[in-house]
Amino acid sequence: MAKKLVEIKNLKQYFGSPSNPIKAVDGISFDIYEGETLGLVGESGCGKSTTGRSIIRLYDITGGEVLFNGENVHDKKSGKDLKKFNREMQMIFQDPYASLNPRMTAGEIIAEGFIIHGLYKNKKERQEKITSLLEAVGLNKEHANRYAHEFSGGQRQRIGIARALSLDPSFIIADEPISALDVSIQAQVVNLLKQIQKDRGLTYLFIAHDLSMVKYISDRIAVMYSGKIVEVGPADDIYNSPVHPYTKSLLSAIPLPDPISETKRTRIPYTHEEQDETASFHPVNDKHFVYGTEKSFQKWMNNTSI
C-alpha cells in the first residue's frame, strides 16, 4: 500500500464561545495516501471546507493533530519550517471571483509565492516561470499582464490553479474548485486537475458536494455529515454499495441524465440517528469503513446487499 502523505487524527474545529461551541468539525480521522485523490463530500454546512482550511492552518484547530509526511503541521514552528510547509501544501479556492485580488495582474498573482519565498529573483527567470505555469493551465504568455476581472470564470479558476502550483507543492486541497463554474467549464477544470496530477504526481483532497463529479475524479471518497466522517472507502465501493443510510440518501439524490431512469429514481430520505460515544469505525472490507455504534452498524449491514 502507498505511503501515507497526510494523516488526520481526531481533528476538532470549534467556533464561538468555549461554553457553547459550534462544532464545525467534531473529531474526524482519515489518511490521505501519496498520489491519490480523496474526495470529501457532504451537504452544505457539514464542515467540508472547514476541514480543508484547518488542515492547511488557516484556522487554529481546537484539538487533534494533522501530520504531513509524519510531521505535525499545527505545532508551533519557526518561520523557516512554516515556509517549507507552505511550499508542500497548497489550496485551490471555491469562488474564482473572490480568490483573485482585483488590483493585481494574473502574472503578479502567480508570482506572489515567488515574492514571499524569495524565489526566482532574476526578472527574466521569473517571467519564464510565470509563462510556464500559465501554459500548464492552458493559458498563455499574453495573459500575464491582464487583470483578474478581464478573465472568464473558468480562466480565473485556472489562474488560481497556477498560483497553487507556483511553489511546486506535493499536496493540494481543492475546496469546491468547480461548484462556481458552468457545467461545460467544470469538465474542463476537472480534466485539467487530473492532467496536472498525472504530470506532477500530486495528491489531492478534493472537496465537493457534487457526487458524480467526485466519483469521476476520486480514488477514495469520504462522506461527511454534521462535522463527522460517516463513511470512507474506495470510490466504487461507496458508489455501488453504500452502507451508511446518509450515504444512501446522498446517492439517491443524484439526478440521472436519462429521462426514463430518472422517472424511476426514488429519493431515500435520511433521518438523523444519534450515535453515542461508543461509535467508531467498523470495517465493511479492508478499505471500506463506516462510522457508528456496533448496534447500528449491524442494522445497516443487514439492510445492505453487497
Added chain:
Amino acid sequence: MSQHDQKIDKELFRIVGVQNEEAEKLSNKSVSFWKEVFLRFSQNKLAIIGLIVLMAVILMAIFVPVFSQYNYREQLGVYNAAPSLSHWFGTDDLGRDVFVRVWEGARISLFIGITAAVIDLIIGVLWGSISGLAGGRVDNIMMRIADVLTAVPYLLVVIVLLVVLQPGLVPMIIALSITGWINMARIVRGEVLSIKNQEYVLAARTLGANTKHLIIRHLIPNALGAILVTMTLTVPSAIFTESFLSYLGLGVPAPTASWGTMASEGNNAITNAPWRLLFPALFISLTIFAFNAVGDGLRDALDPKLRK
C-alpha cells in the same frame, strides 16, 4: 430503434469556427483598475466641473497673492469701495483689497482643510487597520474608545480647546483632528474586516505571506478607494468647520485672512458693502461644492454598483 440508443459518429463533425487556442484569447484592450476608474470619472460631468473649479481655486490661491500688486494686509486708503477695475472684489473697512484677501483666505482655508484631512488619514488608517486586523478584544476596546470620543459634544471640545490654546492655525487643526479621524478609522476598519476574509487573502496566507505582505499587497490597494473618497469628503467638512468657527470669532486672529473671518467681518457691513460678505461666502460654497462633487464622482467611479 429508440432515439437515444442511436450512436452518433464523431467523423460527421468538423470544427468550422473557433479553434481551441483562440477560445482563450482576450479581445478587449487590457485596462487596469485605476485606468477604468479614471474613464468612469471623466464621464461624470458634475465631478469634472468640480475638479476644474477645484484646480482653479488651488491655482488662484497659489498665484494671486504672489503676483498681485496689493498685499493682503496693505491698507490702501480706499474704504468699503465697491468692486471696480482696480479692486475686482472691492475693498473692506480698513481699505484692504478683498480680491487678494479672498485668495489669501483660500490658502488658509485649504491649508487647514488638507492638513486636517491628512492628519485624519494617518490616525484613522492606523487606528482602523490595527483594530480591524487584530479583531476580538483589541478591536472592541479600540472602537469603544472611538465611540466615547464621538459621544462628547464636538463643538464644546473645540471651543474649550481654542479658549485654552489661544486662537490660531495650530489649535484650529488640533481641534479639527480630535474627532475628525473617527470617521476614517471606522471606514478603514470596515474595509479591513471585509478584505481580510476574502479568499485572495486566504490564498496569500496559504502561500506563507506575513502580515506586512498582506497589508502592503492586499489590504492597502483594495482599501485605497474608500480611503481616497473619505479623504476628499473630509476636506470640505474641515473647511466648513473652520469657516464656521472663524465666523463665531474662534478662528485665526487678525490680520490673517481666512474665509470664515472675512465673512464674519463682512456680516457687519452687509447693508453698505455686501461684497465683503458675498465673495468669501461664495468661495466657501464653491470650494465645498467642488470637493463634494469630486468625492461623489470618485466614489461612483470606484464602485459603480453603489450608484443609485
